[in-house]
Amino acid sequence: MRFSRRELTIAVGLILAFVVPLTVTLLLTGSEAAVSKPQAKPATVRVHRLVLPINTDDPTTMRALISTSLNLPKYYQERNEAFTIEVVAYNAGVHMLRADTSPVKDMLRVLRAVNSNIRFVVCEATKLGMERQEGHPITLIDNVDLVPSGPGRIIELQEAGWSYIRS
Numbered sequence: 001m002r003f004s005r006r007e008l009t010i011a012v013g014l015i016l017a018f019v020v021p022l023t024v025t026l027l028l029t030g031s032e033a034a035v036s037k038p039q040a041k042p043a044t045v046r047v048h049r050l051v052l053p054i055n056t057d058d059p060t061t062m063r064a065l066i067s068t069s070l071n072l073p074k075y076y077q078e079r080n081e082a083f084t085i086e087v088v089a090y091n092a093g094v095h096m097l098r099a100d101t102s103p104v105k106d107m108l109r110v111l112r113a114v115n116s117n118i119r120f121v122v123c124e125a126t127k128l129g130m131e132r133q134e135g136h137p138i139t140l141i142d143n144v145d146l147v148p149s150g151p152g153r154i155i156e157l158q159e160a161g162w163s164y165i166r167s
Contacts, residue, residue, distance in 0.1 A: 046081040049162040051154055054093035059103040062096045065167040066107050073115050083117060086157060090123035090150025094130060097122055099139040108141060123150030 050072065052065050069085055076083035095101045097120055102108070111118065124146040131138050147153040158164055 048076055048081060048083045049157070050083070050085045051157040051162045051164050052085060052087045052167060053150070053154055053164075054087060054089045054096050054167065055091040055150070057092040057095040057101075061167055062104045063107065065096075066104060066111055068165065068167060069111055069115060069118060073117065085115070085118045086153075086162070087118065087120045088123070088147070088150050088153050088157075089121070090126050093150075094122050094126050094138075097140050097144050099141050102141060105141060112143070120144045121147045121150070121153060123153075124148050126150060 052068060054062060054065055056062075065087065069087070073083045073085070089097050096104060097108075099105070108120075120141075120143065122140060122144055125148065127138055127140075127146065154164065
């Protein structure tokens with residue numbers, strides 16, 4: 001089978017239309033693209049995040065939560081891994097963070113001094129209900145934040161990948 005000059009010109013043109021862009025691409029990307037080299041992945045920094053709920057006014061449960069908040073950061077610090085805690089108080093657990101009724105107020109001061117990566121939040125709905133029931137404003141200990149819903153906050157943190165431990 002013989003090709004005419006026209007057919008041969010078309011075939012060479014089609015071949016060049018594919019070969020030239022491919023060659024230019026390989027030259028511009030360098031030899032690394034042509035030869036697959038294993039890339040060193042940057043070391044991933046492990047960050048551990050824990051939400052601890054408190055919904056009881058039981059001092060033993062509060063002390064257990066504080067113990068967890070003191071011991072777990074030490075464990076991860078020894079492994080050079082970041083660790084943060086959020087304590088979420090709702091229902092009767094709000095007493096833990098009230099200035100007037102907290103049975104563990106002094107322990108919380110120590111905890112804050114030892115662990116700067118801890119945040120305390122109170123369910124605003126619970127706080128407002130307590131204020132209505134008691135007939136006066138409730139004062140919380142220093143550096144406590146309000147969230148609209150304590151259980152809602154726990155759900156949000158879990159959905160964002162936070163771990164959950166019940167004391």
